[in-house]
Amino acid sequence: MTDTLTPVLTDNWGDERAWTLAAYEARGGYDAMKKALAPEYGGPDALVQAVKDSGLRGRGGAGFPTGMKWGFIPQDNPKPKYLVVNADESEPGTCKDIPLMMASPHTLLEGVIISSFAIRANHAFIYVRGEVLHVIRRLQRAVQEAYLAGHLGKDINGSGYDLDVVVHAGAGAYICGEETALLEGLEGRRGQPRLRPPFPAVAGLYASPTVINNVESIASVPSIVANGADWFASMGTEKSKGYGIFSLSGHVNKPGQYEAPLGITLRELIDLAGGVRKGHQLKFWTPGGSSTPLLTAEHLDVPLDFEGVGAAGSMLGTRALQIFDETTCxxxxxxxxxxxxxxxxxxxxxxxxxxxxxxxxxxxxxxxxxxxxxxxxxxxxxxxxxxxxxxxxxxxxxxxxxxxxxxxxxxxxxxxxxxxxxxxxxxxxxxxxxxxxxx
The missing domain is CATH 1.20.1440.230 (NADH-ubiquinone oxidoreductase 51kDa subunit, iron-sulphur binding domain)
Structure with a gap:
């Protein structure tokens, strides 16, 4: 595990008009998609195996292995398969998916195309929290650009693969961050969790096999295809591989998004964020938003990976690091x-x-x-x-x-x-x- 930042998803956020197709393609955008759709890559099964080999785990909080989730889709089921992207970022303190979609929506879309191809889906949905109208508009424009460029629709780039993407605006319910409540909302019903089983992989959206992944999980897929599973697995820790976006907010001098390997410590991140505000000291913090057990200054050197935070009695969750100093009740x-x-x-x-x-x-x-x-x-x-x-x-x-x-x-x-x-x-x-x- 390195102790430096590893900008991958955030690497182009500072580019001029980074959210446009032209700016994204100037950095090699959609090259990974073309690589994945090419016959030489090996098809959907090879993609699923590559994501499994990379060790990518869900970046939405639960940390379930992404490739394993894709592998649960029963390919002998005659019903259509669906990919649903959970962009209903609602956890207090969490702010990584929304800036990602604002700064570089095509990173997500490229991931959607590759992931949909991997599970043999021809329809994908991006479920966005309804209050973030600016994000919805930016995603809709990016989808339009992708269609016009031939990256979406019929026979994508001559590959023979068809995919349609729908950006769906939710009604602003925190509960719709729960995947089955999200499906209820997508189908036009009140957002409430479903009884499981059946699980979404077997009977999800419209009672069909469905994969539901977080924005950051899907957006990480193009880099795995482009650089290889071993490259991704070389970062992070033994059981929590790769990089992630850590959202620092609260009483630090430079709050914001810090993309680093899993396993970095809060002490290192606070140093990168310019320290706790002058004249004050850390009192308590949340490792993954307000729904995770809070930790104290005693836990500054806990590795921020799924196992390390779990051993400390909390959960890594969405890596929403809310920092509170001694003035906070x-x-x-x-x-x-x-x-x-x-x-x-x-x-x-x-x-x-x-x-x-x-x-x-x-x-x-x-x-x-x-x-x-x-x-x-x-x-x-x-x-x-x-x-x-x-x-x-x-x-x-x-x-x-x-x-x-x-x-x-x-x-x-x-x-x-x-x-x-x-x-x-x-x-x-x-x-x-x-x-x-x-x-």
Whole structure:
């Protein structure tokens, strides 16, 4: 694992009008597609094997091997096959897919063409969060350019392969980031998770075999085809191979997107981001957005790969690294996240529908300094009754910041009760964190 940035997906973001077809092709864009569609490459099976050999794992949070997911598609099924790109980037703190689609939508489209060919699909859908109208328009224009250039439509570049791509605007529901709820939305129904089995690979969109992948996963495929599986596998760690976009936000001097090999540490990334803002120190952070258990300064040297973060008690997720310094009230931050999950619960299952409401109520009382220490045990008991019992992962994600914050910052919760409210005064020279709390 190298300790330097590895710009691949982000390499052309600073180019003049990087989002246009001309700028993309000037850098060799769509050459990987032509290579993949050529008979010499070996066809769809060779592509699936190349992605398996590369070790590419889903970049949407779960980390499931991409090539293995493609291999689950039953090719003896007479129904059409579909590729669905999950571009419903909604996790608080996550901001990698949207800048990628804005800066270089053709990177995604080239990946869509190669991936669709690999699973023998002739229709692909890009499901985009409805609020990001600027991204939708840019994608639609890129699709139009690709059609006009012969990269989409009938007989792509004379290869005999046909593919149509649809950009679909969602209705702005966080739950539609869950793949089966996304399929419900695509089919025109209310976004709620489906019961599995059957899994999407067997009966997904329109009850047909479907592969659903994150934007970054699909956008990584052209570089694997162009440079080889071994090139991709040479980066990262033994079980978490390749590169990824790390989104740093919050109390750092240079927030933004940092593309680096998996396995880099937060300490290295913060150094690249100019450090925590002057005069302050790291208090807590999220490795993969607000639905992952938060970590503290003790975990600065944890390798940011699926195994390393998992061993530390959290999840790598979408690599949304939210950085909070000692001026932040952890109770207030967790309450804000919990209110978000309460609002975004689809209401299908009782543990999540009722549980997130009760979590928010209990946290709101504690944040105001009301209640007693036993309410912390009540909170943990509520989390225990939601974790693993909800229909999808939204309920599980809602419990993660609560249980982890009580684990690391129990004293801060108690200080709210002692002070009759939040003990923080961000304008004061002395903060609660410097007075001996578990920060």
């Amino acid at each position: 952890v109770v207030r931050a967790v309450l804000r996240w919990t209110e978000f999950y309460k609002h975004e619960s689809c209401g299908k299952c009782t543990p999540c529908r009722e549980g997130t409401w009760w979590l928010a109520q209990t946290l709101a009382s504690l944040e105001k300094g009301q209640g007693s220490e036993s309410d912390l045990d009540l909170l943990l008991d509520q989390c225990d009754n939601i974790l693993g019992r909800s229909f999808c992962a939204l309920g599980d994600g809602a419990t993660s910041p609560i249980s982890s914050s009580i684990q690391y910052f129990r004293d801060e919760y108690l200080a709210h009760l002692e002070h009759g409210g939040c003990p923080f005064d961000p304008t004061a020279s002395t903060t609660f964190a410097s007075e001996g709390a578990s920060a």
